[in-house]
Amino acid sequence: DLAKELAKELDAQLEIVESGFATFIADLQANKCEIGMFGVGATLKRAQAVEFSKPYLITNIYAVTRKGGKIKTWDDIDQKGVKAAVSLGSFIEVFMKGYLKNAEVVSVAPPNTREAELVAQRVDVIMTDFPTAIKVTDEFDWAAYLLPKEKLAVTPYAYVVPPGDQIWLNYINLFVDTIKLDGRLMQYAKKHKLDPIVAP
Structure with a gap:
């Protein structure tokens, strides 16, 4: 939704480029795209290679489980024999590898999905962010x-934008400020049930 709004502001035609957590930095550096707009966590490590706009959402880590499965509380996760799925290349992958001391972290790369791994019972839990937790629980009963x-x-x-273009970064920062002030950010956040994590 907001990619369309940005294209409209630029009077440009939107072209979606397939990328992912493991490849978006290389894609930006190779000029395959001008901006990443797919829920990228702004981390200090990533900021060494790309530039980030002002934040539009703020999230933390959640777990998604199967109803009736062996994971019923957060304390059930970090146990021997538990397999916790994360997206390959995500900031959550890095964090969970340090956080979980007993459970096994399983990094899932496309075309496989964490949800399919959970349904097939190859993993016991998905470690994810708020947007994905809401999406999965809405989509699957x-x-x-x-x-x-x-x-x-x-x-x-x-x-996220390629490094070295301050004018482009300034424009994107102003776009973020504008959609916060005119209500578009909150409008689309509510549409996707993300309003609790909109950045101030």
Whole structure:
């Protein structure tokens, strides 16, 4: 939705380029696209290679499980024999590899999905962010999400651009400010049930 709004502001035609957490930095550096707008966590490590806009969402880590499965509480996750799925290349993958001491972290790469791994019972839980937790529990009646006792890996989500173009970054920052002020960000966030995590 907001990619369409940005294209409209630029009076440009929107072209969607397939990318992912494991490849978006290389795609930006190779000029395959001008901006990443797919829920990218702005981390200090990533900021060494690309530039981030002001944040538009702020999330932390959630867990998605199967109703009736062996994971019923957050404390059930970090146990021997538990397999926790993460997206390959995500900031959650890096965090969970340090956070989980007993459970096994399973990195899932496209075309496979964490949801399919959970349905097939090859993993016991998906470690993810708020947007994905809401999407999966809305889409699948077998899914439930769990919150940690304290917020883990609180991370701003921002648009990401190639390094070195300050004018483009300034424009994107102004776009973020504008959609916050004119209500478009909240409008689309509510549409996708993301309004609780809109950045101030």
